[in-house]
Amino acid sequence: MKLTLKIWRQKNADAKGKFVTYDFDGASPDMSFLEMLDALNTKLIKARIDPVAFDHDCREGICGACGMYINGHPHGPGKAITTCHLSMREFKDGDTIYVEPWRAKAFPVVKDLIVDRTAFDKIQIAGGFISTNVGSAPDSHALPVEKSKADEAFNSAVCIGCGACVAACKNASAMLFVSAKIAQFALLPQGRIEAKERVQAMVKKMDELGFGNCSNTGACEAECPKEISLVNIARLNREFYCAKVSP
Amino acid sequence: MTKLDAKIPEGPLAEKWAKYKASAKLVNPANKKKLDVIVVGTGLAGAGAASSLGELGYQVKNFCYQDTPRRAHSVAAQGGINATKNYKNDGDSIYRLFYDMIKGGDYRSREANVYRAAEVSNDVIDHFTAMGVPFARDYGGNLDNRSFGGVQVSRTFYAKGQTGQQCLLGTYSSLNRQISQGTVTMYPRREMLELVIIDGKTRGIITRNLITGEIERHSAHAVVLATGGYGTIYYLSTLAVNSNPSAAWKAHKKGAFFANPSFIQIHPTSIPQLNEYQSKLTLMSESLRNDGRIWVPKKKDDKRVANEIPEDERDYYLERRYPAFGNLVPRDVASRAAKERCDAGYGVGKTGLAVYLDFRDAINKQGEKAIEAKYGNLFELCRIITGINPYKDPMHIYPAGHYTMGGLWVDYNLMTTIPGLFSIGESNFSDHGANRLGASSLMQASGDGYFILPYTISNYLADDIKTPGISTDNQEFEDAEKSVKERLEKLVSINGTQTATSFHKRLGEIMWNYCGMSRNEEGLKKAKQMLKELKEEFWTDLIIPGDLNSVNQELEKAGRVADYFEVADLMVDDALNRTESCGAHYREESQTPEGEALRDDKNFSYVAAWEYTGESKPYILHKEELKFVDVEVKERSYK
Ligand SMILES: Cc1cc2nc3c(=O)[nH]c(=O)nc-3n(C[C@H](O)[C@H](O)[C@H](O)COP(=O)(O)OP(=O)(O)OC[C@H]3O[C@@H](n4cnc5c(N)ncnc54)[C@H](O)[C@@H]3O)c2cc1C
Ligand code: SF4
Ligand code: FES
Numbered sequence: 001m002k003l004t005l006k007i008w009r010q011k012n013a014d015a016k017g018k019f020v021t022y023d024f025d026g027a028s029p030d031m032s033f034l035e036m037l038d039a040l041n042t043k044l045i046k047a048r049i050d051p052v053a054f055d056h057d058c059r060e061g062i063c064g065a066c067g068m069y070i071n072g073h074p075h076g077p078g079k080a081i082t083t084c085h086l087s088m089r090e091f092k093d094g095d096t097i098y099v100e101p102w103r104a105k106a107f108p109v110v111k112d113l114i115v116d117r118t119a120f121d122k123i124q125i126a127g128g129f130i131s132t133n134v135g136s137a138p139d140s141h142a143l144p145v146e147k148s149k150a151d152e153a154f155n156s157a158v159c160i161g162c163g164a165c166v167a168a169c170k171n172a173s174a175m176l177f178v179s180a181k182i183a184q185f186a187l188l189p190q191g192r193i194e195a196k197e198r199v200q201a202m203v204k205k206m207d208e209l210g211f212g213n214c215s216n217t218g219a220c221e222a223e224c225p226k227e228i229s230l231v232n233i234a235r236l237n238r239e240f241y242c243a244k245v246s247p
Numbered sequence: 248m249t250k251l252d253a254k255i256p257e258g259p260l261a262e263k264w265a266k267y268k269a270s271a272k273l274v275n276p277a278n279k280k281k282l283d284v285i286v287v288g289t290g291l292a293g294a295g296a297a298s299s300l301g302e303l304g305y306q307v308k309n310f311c312y313q314d315t316p317r318r319a320h321s322v323a324a325q326g327g328i329n330a331t332k333n334y335k336n337d338g339d340s341i342y343r344l345f346y347d348m349i350k351g352g353d354y355r356s357r358e359a360n361v362y363r364a365a366e367v368s369n370d371v372i373d374h375f376t377a378m379g380v381p382f383a384r385d386y387g388g389n390l391d392n393r394s395f396g397g398v399q400v401s402r403t404f405y406a407k408g409q410t411g412q413q414c415l416l417g418t419y420s421s422l423n424r425q426i427s428q429g430t431v432t433m434y435p436r437r438e439m440l441e442l443v444i445i446d447g448k449t450r451g452i453i454t455r456n457l458i459t460g461e462i463e464r465h466s467a468h469a470v471v472l473a474t475g476g477y478g479t480i481y482y483l484s485t486l487a488v489n490s491n492p493s494a495a496w497k498a499h500k501k502g503a504f505f506a507n508p509s510f511i512q513i514h515p516t517s518i519p520q521l522n523e524y525q526s527k528l529t530l531m532s533e534s535l536r537n538d539g540r541i542w543v544p545k546k547k548d549d550k551r552v553a554n555e556i557p558e559d560e561r562d563y564y565l566e567r568r569y570p571a572f573g574n575l576v577p578r579d580v581a582s583r584a585a586k587e588r589c590d591a592g593y594g595v596g597k598t599g600l601a602v603y604l605d606f607r608d609a610i611n612k613q614g615e616k617a618i619e620a621k622y623g624n625l626f627e628l629c630r631i632i633t634g635i636n637p638y639k640d641p642m643h644i645y646p647a648g649h650y651t652m653g654g655l656w657v658d659y660n661l662m663t664t665i666p667g668l669f670s671i672g673e674s675n676f677s678d679h680g681a682n683r684l685g686a687s688s689l690m691q692a693s694g695d696g697y698f699i700l701p702y703t704i705s706n707y708l709a710d711d712i713k714t715p716g717i718s719t720d721n722q723e724f725e726d727a728e729k730s731v732k733e734r735l736e737k738l739v740s741i742n743g744t745q746t747a748t749s750f751h752k753r754l755g756e757i758m759w760n761y762c763g764m765s766r767n768e769e770g771l772k773k774a775k776q777m778l779k780e781l782k783e784e785f786w787t788d789l790i791i792p793g794d795l796n797s798v799n800q801e802l803e804k805a806g807r808v809a810d811y812f813e814v815a816d817l818m819v820d821d822a823l824n825r826t827e828s829c830g831a832h833y834r835e836e837s838q839t840p841e842g843e844a845l846r847d848d849k850n851f852s853y854v855a856a857w858e859y860t861g862e863s864k865p866y867i868l869h870k871e872e873l874k875f876v877d878v879e880v881k882e883r884s885y886k
Binding site for chain 2: 011012028030031032034035036038039042044045046048049050051053055056057058059060061062063064065081085087089110111114116117118120121124125126127128129130131132133134135136137138139140141143144145146147150151153154157158160161184185188190191
């Protein structure tokens with residue numbers, strides 16, 4: 001395949017970035033998108049040009065490290081997949097492909113396609129846990145959980161923390177990400193005890209970190225590789241409201 | 248010669264751990280606050296240890312090379328995690344899990360450690376449940392179990408195909424709680440590049456900040472390595488691409504013995520390599536073999552598409568060779584049989600390095616719906632990656648490097664041969680012998696981190712309470728930092744023409760061909776020579792663009808590849824030394840007339856712990872004799 005790649009290059013957080021065009025004819029439809037970038041990088045390295053930096057690790061859609069804007073979509077075209085699962089079969093010979101990092105105030109660019117997502121960790125540190133010490137747990141069956149609730153909690157818990165929801169949102173809101181964790185714990189009896197403090201602390205931290213407000217456009221849900229549903233946001237709002245009226 | 252002392256407590260097997268805990272030395276809360284512990288790794292083992300130690304009141308510094316602890320490779324585990332709850336009332340017990348692990352490991356692991364791992368397994372599940380890990384439940388609201396890895400009981404807890412993710416995110420949440428309380432300080436995007444030893448005790452590490460390139464000194468009263476496995480030695484493996492042995496290797500070169508380095512499990516059902524640029528192999532769960540039939544064409548180089556090959560021209564080689572077990576033979580056997588067919592020229596797909604896993608008969612019999620309910624997500628994954636629709640055409644599969652049973656040698660305290668250096672999770676060698684049973688690694692990593700290490704490290708630190716905070720302003724740190732810098736500079740100054748990845752690929756190929764699923768003396772000796780030559784080429788023709796003082800992913804890779812060469816060399820030595828076949832280690836010279844693995848208990852019932860003696864100097868082999876008191880050593884047979 002012959003491709004024209006327009007890739008965002010930025011030396012570091014302080015440098016000014018720009019699109020650089022690469023005419024690249026070393027792609028094959030069998031490659032994943034990241035393997036295509038690997039191949040481009042091999043070419044660049046041999047030409048003694050700094051390769052394109054991007055985050056990645058598991059390369060099987062579960063660690064959440066990868067993520068870039070491809071032709072205007074987080075994780076590129078294709079529904080419910082991460083960048084590492086994006087196949088070059090989705091593209092045609094002769095295509096021009098734009099590749100950019102996530103754009104959000106709370107996710108500053110580190111280099112090229114790498115952004116700093118520690119804001120996500122900070123939100124989780126603010127309250128994304130159930131306070132229980134090692135060794136103090138009762139037998140697992142001491143507290144049965146309705147299967148439907150457990151399944152729903154699981155569906156929320158599969159968020160991989162990639163940040164595509166923030167990147168997709170015109171306000172750069174982190175609501176989908178935050179709501180997934182809130183919902184997971186709100187649905188489980190073990191999580192109810194700290195539910196009020198948790199939602200307030202996490203939302204407060206989210207606001208402090210410069211994420212935008214949620215205006216219910218649903219772009220996050222549409223681009224989320226793990227199909228985290230907007231229902232989670234509704235649940236967060238409910239939890240937040242309840243915590244406010246009866247703290 | 249140092250004598251290996253595993254420090255196994257006296258007394259009956261079932262009482263050892265309880266006795267140990269009852270008599271272990273303790274550190275009072277006021278003193279804990281003054282003691283620093285470094286934990287490298289944020290997988291189930293590392294993050295579990297960091298949060299548990301934080302809860303106890305130690306000052307913990309936790310490191311990982313990912314941008315956040317939540318991405319440690321544990322996140323990728325699929326199938327499940329074992330515990331001996333016996334919720335199914337099907338006869339499970341601590342002893343039975345212990346027995347299954349000892350036997351599954353082909354009698355090459357240490358009884359006392361394995362028993363303890365089984366013993367704490369229930370605590371692990373209870374703790375995860377309390378932390379809100381959404382394990383699968385039945386309609387009564389109780390936790391569900393499935394059977395896994397061919398054992399006779401259902402003891403595997405799971406969260407769909409994302410058990411590792413859910414367990415890791417639970418562990419990450421407990422870590423976050425400690426970070427919020429100030430007991431744990433998190434250092435992401437740091438790579439440990441050296442260990443610091445002062446007066447014979449481990450006192451710190453040197454890291455590289457992967458964003459700024461800064462070389463940093465971190466001190467502590469003790470260091471815990473929870474740095475995972477090195478299946479990536481084959482380049483292509485089911486592991487995350489950045490998984491690597493470097494941390495353990497640096498420790499090894501500072502005096503920690505490395506045990507059974509050549510014991511690496513090869514998983515039979517991975518999606519095969521599709522192109523030369525491929526960087527990673529994706530696992531297809533073992534459960535698929537319950538319904539899929541594995542075959543290759545009877546004719547060599549048959550270019551017809553699978554569905555055009557008539558029934559009588561298909562070779563269902565597992566069913567043919569192992570009529571009793573058929574497609575359900577153990578992992579090692581299935582892997583070797585696939586390799587045998589492909590090497591003989593019967594492989595399928597573009598590369599000829601694949602076999603078919605066919606669901607045609609199962610779909611005809613059970614209907615597409617039933618198959619979709621069981622394997623829908625895996626079929627979809629297969630379609631995304633390969634473009635093959637397994638409902639219509641057979642999947643292509645091939646074996647892939649998966650799990651390292653070998654690792655740093657540790658005693659019952661999980662301490663290495665360097666005082667104050669501990670190793671937990673996949674990075675140590677202790678619980679899986681020559682072969683790991685499914686769903687027992689998440690269990691071991693969590694058990695080590697949450698429930699075992701906190702006791703054993705306290706026992707160690709109790710003697711160190713008078714030692715004030717360790718300064719980094721001394722000769723030892725100075726020297727360690729200097730050696731790290733020199734090595735990095737050496738790497739970037741080679742200024743050759745070949746990339747780190749290209750060397751890794753070639754190294755992986757050598758290891759895969761000669762020290763992979765099947766090994767023999769001639770091949771291993773050849774590999775040793777080839778590795779030596781390739782290593783020389785690496786050190787003269789490597790190219791790394793960019794500089795030392797910023798994000799430089801090529802530099803990161805190159806440093807790891809440099810270590811791979813040394814690990815590979817030791818792996819080959821280990822495989823050469825062990826002239827028996829056991830578990831994943833198959834020496835062609837040691838097989839039964841039917842071609843099955845043949846153990847040699849008389850000569851090899853030991854853990855091979857290797858001591859580093861210096862650059863290009865021969866290793867010293869230390870043997871930890873394995874004594875089996877509570878199980879009877881038998882032949883592992885599938886007939
Ligand atoms: C595809 C796949 C599926 C699996 N499925 C199962 C399963 O179903 N059940 C099961 O029981 N097991 C399974 N396993 C095995 C299991 O996932 C691992 O053995 C286990 O998770 C290892 O955990 P760990 O904590 O020891 O290490 P890891 O989770 O690998 O964590 C290693 C940590 O060390 C850090 N690190 C490493 N080196 C350095 C360094 N130099 N500097 C700083 N940080 C460093 C990393 O950043 C990371 O945080 C599977 C494995 C694979 C590959
Ligand atoms: S909610 Fe979806 S898009 Fe957002 S971080 Fe989680 S997985 Fe990624
Ligand atoms: S690299 Fe892990 S999700 Fe893509």
